[in-house]
Amino acid sequence: MADYRSHEAEIHANGAKLAAISVDSPEKSQAVREELHLGFPILCDTQKQVVREWGVYNAREKGGIAKPAVFIIDSGRSVRYVSVDEIASRVRASDVASLIAAHGAAPAPPRHKLVPGPRTWVRAVSNSIQYGVREPGSGSK
Amino acid sequence: MKSPPNPVREKALERGEIAPDFELPDSTGLPQRLSDLCAPSPLVLVFYRGHW
Numbered sequence: 001m002a003d004y005r006s007h008e009a010e011i012h013a014n015g016a017k018l019a020a021i022s023v024d025s026p027e028k029s030q031a032v033r034e035e036l037h038l039g040f041p042i043l044c045d046t047q048k049q050v051v052r053e054w055g056v057y058n059a060r061e062k063g064g065i066a067k068p069a070v071f072i073i074d075s076g077r078s079v080r081y082v083s084v085d086e087i088a089s090r091v092r093a094s095d096v097a098s099l100i101a102a103h104g105a106a107p108a109p110p111r112h113k114l115v116p117g118p119r120t121w122v123r124a125v126s127n128s129i130q131y132g133v134r135e136p137g138s139g140s141k
Numbered sequence: 142m143k144s145p146p147n148p149v150r151e152k153a154l155e156r157g158e159i160a161p162d163f164e165l166p167d168s169t170g171l172p173q174r175l176s177d178l179c180a181p182s183p184l185v186l187v188f189y190r191g192h193w
Contacts, residue, residue: 004187016183019173021165022191029168029191041167051188053161055150062192069153069188075180077160084153096185 002036007093014100022066023048056084070096 001020011018021043022029029042043050048064051057056067070091072081081099083091154160164174178184 001187001189004185011185016185017178018185018187019167019178020187020189022189024191026166026168026170032191033168041169041171041173043165043167043173045163045165050161050163050165052149053163054188055153056188057149058190061190065190065192066188067153068190071154071160071186071188073160073175073179073184073186075183077162077176077179079154079156079158079160080183082153082156100183100185 001032001038004040004093004096005036005038007097008039010097011093011100014097016072016100019043021045021050023051023064072096072100 004018004020008018018040019042020038020040023045024032024042025046026044029044032038033042045051045066048057051064051066054069054071056069058065058067067084067086069082069084071079071083074080080103081096085091160175160179162175164172167173175184178186
């Protein structure tokens with residue numbers, strides 16, 4: 001999660017939002033959010049409805065939890081990218097940030113271009129290359 | 142074939158599918174709806190194991 005925190009600004013800069021989700025209670029989730037100083041919301045799927053419907057339910061552990069997974073959802077709820085880990089790892093935030101930067105995360109404009117042009121994306125990618133994409137584990141959990 | 146509403150899905154949603162909408166409280170109790178979160182700009186939704 002802290003991995004994602006450190007890339008939140010970059011993801012925002014490239015026109016996307018970030019949210020986390022687990023089956024934990026609001027209290028527990030808020031504790032995690034405060035402990036890790038997360039700026040993005042944590043959604044609480046305590047009824048395990050979403051994890052079941054999205055096919056990321058791990059029934060074999062701890063009474064049923066979410067599999068580590070990342071989805072990029074476009075407006076219209078169209079799934080643009082999926083990464084699901086059957087074991088306890090998850091795609092790195094830096095990879096997701098690069099993907100967002102590379103593909104341009106802004107929704108497809110209906111008629112004319114109301115999003116920054118390709119040059120803006122290129123600049124964003126160059127910036128992240130130049131100023132760094134922090135490795136997870138260096139000073140964060 | 143469109144799948145009928147089925148609460149338990151074995152395989153994860155795939156690229157190109159339409160994600161089922163939902164409304165869930167966030168950690169502060171505020172209701173959050175997927176269709177609001179993913180528009181106008183896309184949403185990166187990170188599922189994590191929890192239960193630390």
